[in-house]
Amino acid sequence: MSAIKSYDHPTNADQFNKDQARTHWHDSSLWFIREKRDRMSKSLPEWETLRTCASQIKAHTVSKLADYLEEFEKNATARGATVHWAKDAEEHNRIVLEILQKHQTKRIVKSKSMLTEECHLNPWLEKHGIEVVDTDLGERIVQLRNEPPSHIVMPAIHLKKEDVSNTFHEHLQTEQGNYDPNYLTESARQHLRQKFCQADAGITGVNFAIAETGGFVVCTNEGNADLGVSLPKVHIACMGIEKLIPKVDHLSIFLRLLARSATGQPITTYSSHFHGPIEGGELHIVLVDNGRSKLMNSDDYRNSLKCIRCGACMNTCPVYRRSGGHSYAATVPGPIGSILNPLRDAKHHKTLPFACTLCGSCSDVCPVKINLHEQLLTLRTEVKNQKQLPISKTLPMQIASFVFQRPKLFAWLGGVGKFFLRTMPRFLIYNAMNPWGRNREMPEAPPESFRKQYAQRVKKKSDK
Amino acid sequence: MRVALFVPCYIDQLYPRVAMATLDLLEQLGVDVDFPEAQTCCGQPMLNSGCDTDALPLAERFVEIFSGFDAVVCPSGSCVSMVKNHYHHLLHDNARYETLRTQVYELCEFLVDVLKVDALPVKFPYKVGLHSSCHGLRELRLASDSELNIPEFNKPKQLLALLEGVEFAELKRKDECCGFGGTFAVSEEAVSCTMGRDRIADHLQAGTQVLTAGDMSCLMHLAGLIKRDKQPIRVMHIAEILAGYEVPQ
Ligand code: SF4
Numbered sequence: 001m002s003a004i005k006s007y008d009h010p011t012n013a014d015q016f017n018k019d020q021a022r023t024h025w026h027d028s029s030l031w032f033i034r035e036k037r038d039r040m041s042k043s044l045p046e047w048e049t050l051r052t053c054a055s056q057i058k059a060h061t062v063s064k065l066a067d068y069l070e071e072f073e074k075n076a077t078a079r080g081a082t083v084h085w086a087k088d089a090e091e092h093n094r095i096v097l098e099i100l101q102k103h104q105t106k107r108i109v110k111s112k113s114m115l116t117e118e119c120h121l122n123p124w125l126e127k128h129g130i131e132v133v134d135t136d137l138g139e140r141i142v143q144l145r146n147e148p149p150s151h152i153v154m155p156a157i158h159l160k161k162e163d164v165s166n167t168f169h170e171h172l173q174t175e176q177g178n179y180d181p182n183y184l185t186e187s188a189r190q191h192l193r194q195k196f197c198q199a200d201a202g203i204t205g206v207n208f209a210i211a212e213t214g215g216f217v218v219c220t221n222e223g224n225a226d227l228g229v230s231l232p233k234v235h236i237a238c239m240g241i242e243k244l245i246p247k248v249d250h251l252s253i254f255l256r257l258l259a260r261s262a263t264g265q266p267i268t269t270y271s272s273h274f275h276g277p278i279e280g281g282e283l284h285i286v287l288v289d290n291g292r293s294k295l296m297n298s299d300d301y302r303n304s305l306k307c308i309r310c311g312a313c314m315n316t317c318p319v320y321r322r323s324g325g326h327s328y329a330a331t332v333p334g335p336i337g338s339i340l341n342p343l344r345d346a347k348h349h350k351t352l353p354f355a356c357t358l359c360g361s362c363s364d365v366c367p368v369k370i371n372l373h374e375q376l377l378t379l380r381t382e383v384k385n386q387k388q389l390p391i392s393k394t395l396p397m398q399i400a401s402f403v404f405q406r407p408k409l410f411a412w413l414g415g416v417g418k419f420f421l422r423t424m425p426r427f428l429i430y431n432a433m434n435p436w437g438r439n440r441e442m443p444e445a446p447p448e449s450f451r452k453q454y455a456q457r458v459k460k461k462s463d464k
Numbered sequence: 465m466r467v468a469l470f471v472p473c474y475i476d477q478l479y480p481r482v483a484m485a486t487l488d489l490l491e492q493l494g495v496d497v498d499f500p501e502a503q504t505c506c507g508q509p510m511l512n513s514g515c516d517t518d519a520l521p522l523a524e525r526f527v528e529i530f531s532g533f534d535a536v537v538c539p540s541g542s543c544v545s546m547v548k549n550h551y552h553h554l555l556h557d558n559a560r561y562e563t564l565r566t567q568v569y570e571l572c573e574f575l576v577d578v579l580k581v582d583a584l585p586v587k588f589p590y591k592v593g594l595h596s597s598c599h600g601l602r603e604l605r606l607a608s609d610s611e612l613n614i615p616e617f618n619k620p621k622q623l624l625a626l627l628e629g630v631e632f633a634e635l636k637r638k639d640e641c642c643g644f645g646g647t648f649a650v651s652e653e654a655v656s657c658t659m660g661r662d663r664i665a666d667h668l669q670a671g672t673q674v675l676t677a678g679d680m681s682c683l684m685h686l687a688g689l690i691k692r693d694k695q696p697i698r699v700m701h702i703a704e705i706l707a708g709y710e711v712p713q
């Protein structure tokens with residue numbers, strides 16, 4: 001996890017912004033995708049209707065989640081799959097390891113799954129002597145670099161092609177200084193092909209599981225999920241319990257929204273449907289809670305369970321674009337990550353709800369209409385209630401509140417403040433204690449407040 | 465109609481010209497305006513910092529002070545949104561608040577929706593760069609934003625378009641956040657300044673002569689950067705422009 005230096009978002013973001021050229025490059029790469037998403041969403045007159053439908057289907061599913069999970073289990077089992085239940089990350093990892101050990105698995109291939117990242121499955125399996133190869137190209141790149149993904153859809157979006165070339169040169173012995181994306185992709189393809197052929201088991205994530213049929217869908221642009229589970233006999237699918245939808249009919253709504261929101265494609269290149277194991281093989285589905293049912297019971301945050309992990313909120317977030325995914329020090333970064341992580345661990349992730357200007361762009365871009373920025377605001381109070389706000393943040397607010405409850409004191413202090421702002425020498429105003437003034441000028445203090453001018457004006461009028 | 469003028473605390477102290485312009489403008493349009501002097505701050509900085517208990521007494525005062533008017537008008541979308549959209553976190557089932565929240569208007573919203581202003585006797589021969597402040601845009605819906613697939617509209621722009629000689633600068637990112645974000649401007653200083661500079665760069669390439677917005681807080685942040693970087697852009701609150709005030713030199 002070499003990229004994570006600290007849990008403090010401002011510190012990490014400050015570091016990221018030191019290289020302004022790279023910051024701008026990162027911002028424009030993501031903005032490019034956001035614009036593509038805009039064009040694609042505007043090409044569908046029914047876009048807002050789709051969002052409303054998706055949001056309502058998810059709300060309904062979450063309200064009856066236990067029933068739908070049981071229905072899914074029954075139907076998946078009937079199709080020959082084995083369904084496992086994991087209450088947290090540890091149990092999930094243990095279940096996966098047990099299955100692999102039963103089959104004496106030494107090598108596995110894994111397609112992109114944020115859930116297994118969330119559970120830190122890779123290091124756990126590696127500790128038990130199992131080689132894990134991420135087969136999504138972006139995932140593979142960050143895996144070789146021993147870094148976590150910086151984005152949930154484009155895990156290596158923080159890297160330039162030069163960075164990828166250097167990484168491949170080091171690990172895959174590609175030509176030094178050859179930055180041609182076609183060459184690099186082909187080299188990765190050859191390398192991964194070998195891994196696919198050697199694997200004893202394949203792990204995938206799940207994008208949508210359908211209660212009605214007991215089947216599930218995995219969306220990839222590289223077809224790597226299909227390859228990874230077609231050759232080996234064991235397929236393990238790991239899914240968060242919120243990935244459920246009731247009916248197969250609903251799928252079309254979500255598939256149309258997902259790819260357009262994520263990358264501006266009309267549909268993901270491969271939407272692979274799985275219904276039971278391949279001939280002579282085994283299919284295991286691990287249903288993971290890991291804090292999700294807690295969210296289900298909260299009026300303020302229940303909505304965040306609707307998330308389909310499209311990543312659009314990251315692409316649109318002006319803070320994410322200019323601070324990079326690693327600055328969040330979390331598996332899921334950006335607006336949705338800034339909700340999910342502090343709810344799981346407020347101590348470590350206390351700065352995330354504040355890594356946001358509350359601009360609201362995420363809420364309007366979200367295909368399932370999660371009120372992200374409102375939840376981020378509510379979450380700030382939660383962080384305070386959990387006693388995770390430093391006194392340097394709470395005391396000024398207490399003082400300000402005291403003053404604002406006393407209009408005369410406020411007016412008087414305002415006058416004093418303006419006087420100092422006008423008369424103090426520059427070095428006393430612009431110093432290390434004033435983060436406003438590091439890059440910005442302070443406003444010029446006017447001679448008189450509005451309330452003074454207003455009083456004079458009223459007096460003048462009545463004198464007339 | 466008895467209208468109360470709600471002047472955000474920092475406008476009262478640092479930008480009296482904006483409040484005066486709002487007052488002048490409303491009076492020019494024949495509105496009878498009151499300024500309740502007990503008002504101070506709506507409590508937004510406290511709530512946004514997670515300090516809900518410090519915001520609560522200010523929300524209660526606000527309801528106390530501004531109830532009873534036919535309308536409350538404020539030259540700041542952000543503060544209006546605090547009252548309209550976020551007080552309910554603090555004031556549960558408060559009947560007076562429920563009435564009041566329907567009577568609070570951002571200035572442009574009031575001019576377009578209530579007064580239905582369709583002419584303003586002002587000449588403004590400048591290229592105007594309109595910054596769409598986020599809370600006005602996405603919480604009050606003063607304009608359509610680029611994320612949504614809905615018909616386009618823009619109330620502040622509609623008002624500016626009434627002025628003689630006005631031209632609009634075409635931005636590459638029409639509604640991106642400027643990076644102010646209240647205490648964010650200080651706690652996330654690095655990102656905040658990068659965002660602000662990016663906005664300014666967009667205005668520079670679009671040929672903005674006068675940068676304007678419905679929120680002075682965004683403009684305070686942008687003006688701070690403009691001044692530090694010595695950029696050739698003038699900054700005015702939209703109320704100052706609509707009231708026919710001079711461009712500051
Ligand atoms: S919160 Fe919404 S926009 Fe963000 S990843 Fe989830 S579904 Fe996509």
